[in-house]
Amino acid sequence: MVASRLWSAYCGALVRKPLQTRMIASGTLFGVGDIVAQQGFEHRGLEHDLLRTGRTVFYGTFIFAPLVNTWLGVVEKVKLRSKVGTVVARTSLDIFCWGSFITTVYWTATGFLAGKSAQQVKDRLELVFPQAIFTSWTVFGPAQLVNFSVVPPLHRMLFTQVVGLGWNIFLSIANNRTSQTEAMRMRAKSLAVDQIGI
Secondary structure (H helix, E strand, C coil): EEEEEEEHHHHHHHCHHHHHHHHHHHHHHHHHHHHHHHHHHCCCCHHHHHHHHHHHHHHHHHHHHHHHHHHHHHHHHCCCCCCCHHHHHHHHHHHHHHHHHHHHHHHHHHHHHHHCCHHHHHHHHHHHHHHHHHHHHHHHHHHHHHHHHHHCCHHHHHHHHHHHHHHHHHHHHHHHHHHHHHHHHHHHHHHHHHHHHH
C-alpha cells in the first residue's frame, strides 16, 4: 500500500516536474550510494565523512541529473528502421559516448568539489579512467540494452539510477581509495624532499 502510494506520487511528480523530480531522486541515490560505501564497505561508523556525502549528493543533484536528463532526451531521438537497430544504436551511443563523457565529468567535478588543483584532478583522472570506463561498460552495457528495450522513456533515468546504485557505491569507494593513494604519494614526496634537504 505505502509503496504503491509512493510510486504514484513519484510518477505524478515526474510528469508535472520531470527535471526537479529526477534531481531529487538522483541526489538521494548518490547519497545512499556514498553512505553504503562508507558504512558497509569502509566501516567508518561514527567517523563518517559528511562532507564527502554532501559532495556526492551535490554532484548527483546539480550536475549529474540535469546532464543525464538532457542526454536521455537526445538519445531518445535516435530511431532506426528496426527496433533492434534502434536499441543497439542507443546503447552504443550511451555506453561509448555518454559513458566516457560522464566518467570524465564525475572525476573532474568531484575532484574540484573536494578542493583539488587542476593538476591533481588531471592526475587522478589519468589514474582511474581506464578501470572506471571499462567497469562502466560492463555494468551499463547490459543494463542499457534492457532499459532501451522494455523500460518506458519516462522511467529510463530511474532504471539507470537504480542499476547505478551499485555503480555509485563503486565510484565512492574508488574515489576515496584514489584520494588515499594521492595522500600517500604526497607524503612520500614530502619525505623525499625533507631527506634531500638533510
